[in-house]
Amino acid sequence: QVQLVQSGGGVVQPGRSLRLACTVSEVAFGTDEIHWVRQAPGRGLEWVAVRSFDGSRQSYGDSVRGRFTISGDSSSNTMYLQMSGLRTDDTAVFYCARGRGADSFNVWGRGTLVTVSS
Amino acid sequence: SYVLTQPPSLSVAPGQTARITCGGNNIGTRSVHWYQQQPGQAPVVVIYYDTARPSGISERFSGSNSENTATLTISRAEAGDEGDYFCQVWDTNTDYWIFGGGTKLTVL
Numbered sequence: 001q002v003q004l005v006q007s008g009g010g011v012v013q014p015g016r017s018l019r020l021a022c023t024v025s026e027v028a029f030g031t032d033e034i035h036w037v038r039q040a041p042g043r044g045l046e047w048v049a050v051r052s053f054d055g056s057r058q059s060y061g062d063s064v065r066g067r068f069t070i071s072g073d074s075s076s077n078t079m080y081l082q083m084s085g086l087r088t089d090d091t092a093v094f095y096c097a098r099g100r101g102a103d104s105f106n107v108w109g110r111g112t113l114v115t116v117s118s
Numbered sequence: 119s120y121v122l123t124q125p126p127s128l129s130v131a132p133g134q135t136a137r138i139t140c141g142g143n144n145i146g147t148r149s150v151h152w153y154q155q156q157p158g159q160a161p162v163v164v165i166y167y168d169t170a171r172p173s174g175i176s177e178r179f180s181g182s183n184s185e186n187t188a189t190l191t192i193s194r195a196e197a198g199d200e201g202d203y204f205c206q207v208w209d210t211n212t213d214y215w216i217f218g219g220g221t222k223l224t225v226l
Contacts, residue, residue: 047215104151108160
């Protein structure tokens with residue numbers, strides 16, 4: 001059973017940066033992608049970004065493009081979400097999830113809370 | 119951008135059938151995935167590619183998708199089915215993944 005273990009998160013001031021990590025127990029290079037999905041308090045799910053482990057595919061949602069960057073470390077099966085220029089409306093639980101092309105997100109991390117506040 | 123519309127809430131009595139809709143322009147031409155999210159937990163896929171059910175998901179869960187509406191049907195609803203349900207599609211034109219706003223299901 002594949003597992004996604006998340007780390008990072010916490011409280012950060014507006015305008016500052018923060019990095020989240022998602023470590024995957026087993027990776028199928030060439031097919032596996034990691035998505036980041038966030039959920040503001042009491043709100044719905046918002047897709048944030050995706051990157052394939054082989055680096056061939058990367059895409060960002062409108063609300064984070066230019067501020068957030070996904071990178072990957074194949075040696076540790078870890079995907080990172082570097083968030084900069086954080087705003088109060090970025091406050092949310094951030095989940096990483098595994099996908100493959102058009103497939104559903106069939107494995108999720110437990111989520112990590114990011115709070116942007118002065 | 120493509121928009122998915124779900125009713126914010128739905129209540130059904132135990133044992134009845136819950137039908138959660140997801141509206142979108144020609145959504146029948148797209149593949150729809152459905153997720154269940156219970157309080158404090160990560161989402162879990164309950165239906166993928168419109169009608170497929172993952173192993174471990176009750177056969178009471180089924181899906182359909184036609185024209186402008188996709189539907190998640192939960193038969194013989196139980197208290198344990200309560201939670202938030204989200205539909206999802208992949209917009210291949212923009213390479214964005216889109217979620218519906220979610221439907222809070224109450225069984226009482």
